[in-house]
Amino acid sequence: MPSSASLSSASPSGAPRFGANYTPGQGWFHHWLDFDLDAVRADLDAIASLGLDHIRVFPIWPYFQPNRTLIRPRAVEQLVQLADAAAERGLDVNVDGLQGHLSSFDFLPAWTQTWHRRNIFADPDVISGQADYLRTLAAALADRPNFIGMTIGNEINQFSAGPHPDPDRVTEEQAESWLRTVLAACEEGAPGKLHLHAEYDAAWYQDDQPFTPAQAARLGAVTAVHSWVFNGTAQRHGRTAAATRHHAAYMIELSKAWATDPRRPVWLQEVGAPAPLIPAEHAAEFTEDTVQAALDCQDVWGVTWWCSHDVSRDLADFPELEYSLGLLTNEGKVKPAGEAIARIVREWRGRPYAPASRTTAVVVDDDLSRRSECAPGGAVFEAFARLVADGVRPAVVLAGRASDTEHLAARGITEVVTPGEVG
Incomplete structure (x- = not known):
């Protein structure tokens, strides 16, 4: 568990952080296969131009660990190069390890599938391999002053239950044991950093999900919230309703109900404006309303928008909404939502963050x-x-x-x- 000093350095003076989930403009997350540092630098220049202070980065697990006992040194080196390039632009870096799942696509190593099928949350050898991998990434970045810490993996709980078509089912007790093990591995690799886990909203909303609200709100350094109004909120209430504009704030407050520490930080780690439920011409308004409502909650560590860049339409088979979630086009042009985020960052710079209690x-x-x-x-x-x-x-x-x-x-x-x- 991070020290209070590391928490305060991650979030200066209690002010909320503003960042973006880094989606590379060229090649999406397949950019790791032919890593181009100059292209990464151009992406980071565009992100930094919005005034943001951090990014969330997503190694692809099977690209980095193609065999249980092989963690590719070159891949780890490229991750460090990305972090150093971010530092040069004033951007701190959080790294998600186990991807796992991104934008409807699953990425699991061959050593966990088909002829080698093993439960990724319960098999001792798999867990040992995961711990080695997370420990290695954390250790490689531990001495970088702009390294915030590790997130275990992006919404990895989606592998543990339906509606996933082929889940690795576990009990609540097994899920918690797994979380404690992999969080400990991150701490061993980078002591005192801000290490956390992040689930999609089934942990809060789905009756049979083995990853629970209590785990989300009590394990790790902060509580991660991923707020997506395509979960039935916007369909039921419409884009302008209070339920839609305040969905992120609701999830923050719901998480606080389950926390044992009344002052536990909450990170709005994913939130976006999904079209067509939020039409492009209303994305900026939705962005401003959502962030304003979220920052009317106490103890918000930061807001990290999904995502930095649109997915290129040269890439096939993504759900339609994934092509337009960026603050920037995949060529790096600022979109209305990006302009809105930049305005919000300017307005909050130097502004006291002290929301009143909710009575x-x-x-x-x-x-x-x-x-x-x-x-x-x-x-x-x-x-x-x-x-x-x-x-x-x-x-x-x-x-x-x-x-x-x-x-x-x-x-x-x-x-x-x-x-x-x-x-």
């Missing part, structure tokens, strides 16, 4: 088999959205803490309401 809290059941009540259309989600539409700034509290006066006082909560009590 009204919606009660959420502790029972993991009722997580769907927190999803779009669920009782907790809809109650929160109605309160926001009525001008309330709601929080969320676990039912088991709803009468815990010490916990409520620590969070500044003075009123507790059940979903049924919200008109």
Whole structure:
């Protein structure tokens, strides 16, 4: 677990960080196969021009570790070169290790599949290989002052349950054991850095997902939130509704309900404006509304937009929305959402970040088999959205803490309401 010193250095003076998930303009994440440092530098120049202070970087696991006992030195060297190029442009770097899954495509090493099929969360040899890999990446970057820390992997929980077509199923206990092991490997490689794990929203919303809200909100240095309104929010409520504009804020507050530390930092690590649910002409407005709402929550470590660059249409078979999520075109031209982010960064530079406490809290059941009540259309989600539409700034509290006066006082909560009590 990082020291308080490393946390403060990662987020100076408590001010929120602003960054982008780095999607290379040329070749998407396949750029690792024919790594071009000059092309990377051009991408990073464009990202830095928006005033951002960090990027999230995605090695492709089978490209870096094609055999369980082979972690390619050249690939690791190129990752360090990327981090150094980012430092030259004033950008800090967070590295996701186990990709894993990106933009609807799965990347798993051959030594975990078909004739070598082993559960990536439970097989001891696979876990040992993963730990070696994460430890190696962390150690290679440990002395870089712009290295924030490791994220275990991008939304890797999607491999653990449906709707994945071929999941590696595990129990909640196995998922937690796996998380503790791989987080420890990151800490061994780079002691004192900000190491975390990140799940897609099934951890919060899906009743049978073995990765849980408690794990998300209690393991690792910060809680990661990935907010995507294509999860039924925008389809149900429309692009202008409070539920859509405040979805990221809702997920931040939901995560705080499960945290044992009332001041635990929350990183809005992924959020984007998916077309056509958010039409291109409204992307800037959605971006500004989403970030404004998120930063009205306490303890936000930072906001990292998905993503830096559009996916080139020279690449086939992506879901349509993936081609247009960038703040920049794949040629590096700034888009309206990028202009909006740049404005937000300028407005927040030097501005105090001190949102007031949220005094009204919606009660959420502790029972993991009722997580769907927190999803779009669920009782907790809809109650929160109605309160926001009525001008309330709601929080969320676990039912088991709803009468815990010490916990409520620590969070500044003075009123507790059940979903049924919200008109």
